[in-house]
Amino acid sequence: xxxxxxxxxxxxxxxxxxxxxxxxxxxxxxxxxxxxxxxxxxxxxxxxxxxxxxxxxxxxxxxxxxxxxxxxxxxxxxxxxxxxxxxxxxxxxxxxxxxxxxxxxxxxxxxxxxxxxxxxxxxxxxxxxxxxxxxxxxxxxxxxxxxxxxxxx
Numbered sequence: 494x495x496x497x498x499x500x501x502x503x504x505x506x507x508x509x510x511x512x513x514x515x516x517x518x519x520x521x522x523x524x525x526x527x528x529x530x531x532x533x534x535x536x537x538x539x540x541x542x543x544x545x546x547x548x549x550x551x552x553x554x555x556x557x558x559x560x561x562x563x564x565x566x567x568x569x570x571x572x573x574x575x576x577x578x579x580x581x582x583x584x585x586x587x588x589x590x591x592x593x594x595x596x597x598x599x600x601x602x603x604x605x606x607x608x609x610x611x612x613x614x615x616x617x618x619x620x621x622x623x624x625x626x627x628x629x630x631x632x633x634x635x636x637x638x639x640x641x642x643x644x645x646x
Contacts, residue, residue: 498527500561500582504538513544523559525582534559534584549595554608556588562616567630575621575629586611586636592643605644611636 506519517540524533536557544550559582568574592606613636621627 498525498580500525500559502558506538513550515542516540521556521558523584525559527581536585546595549593549597551591551593552606553591554589557585559584567616571618571628573627575624575627578630580616580630581614581632583612583614583616583632586613590641603645606642608641608643610639610641612639613637615639 501524503522504519506517509516517538519538521536521538522533523536525531537555538557539555540552541554542550542552561582562580564578564580567578567580588608588610590606590608592604594602594604596602613634615633615637617631617633618628619631621629
């Protein structure tokens with residue numbers, strides 16, 4: 494596992510609210526270092542919330558940035574990982590979407606959203622070259638579109 498790595502994300506925001514509308518806008522500064530390689534990127538961030546009723550609102554978002562693929566997440570997806578993994582961050586080139594959140598009934602909270610992300614450096618499990626019973630990681634260097642439908646009761 495590559496141990497000489499760091500990721501620093503800074504997110505300055507500004508917020509505007511009036512009656513039923515809230516707008517948050519800013520940017521993320523992502524600075525990542527893996528071994529001797531380092532990179533810094535700037536990504537726009539925005540979120541708009543609109544209150545439909547006292548207990549329901551809709552929201553839209555736009556974001557991007559660098560994020561680590563967590564080792565525990567990788568193990569939960571595939572427990573047969575090779576001993577020497579090179580974990581690098583994934584870059585979310587852009588992410589946009591929206592959803593609805595609210596309480597349709599007493600003690601029930603619903604949050605449903607749909608987002609589309611363009612991700613570079615998405616990890617892929619491949620057969621290990623040193624042990625055929627294990628898997629290693631490769632990274633997709635081309636941007637990959639990911640559509641996510643999320644619902645939480």
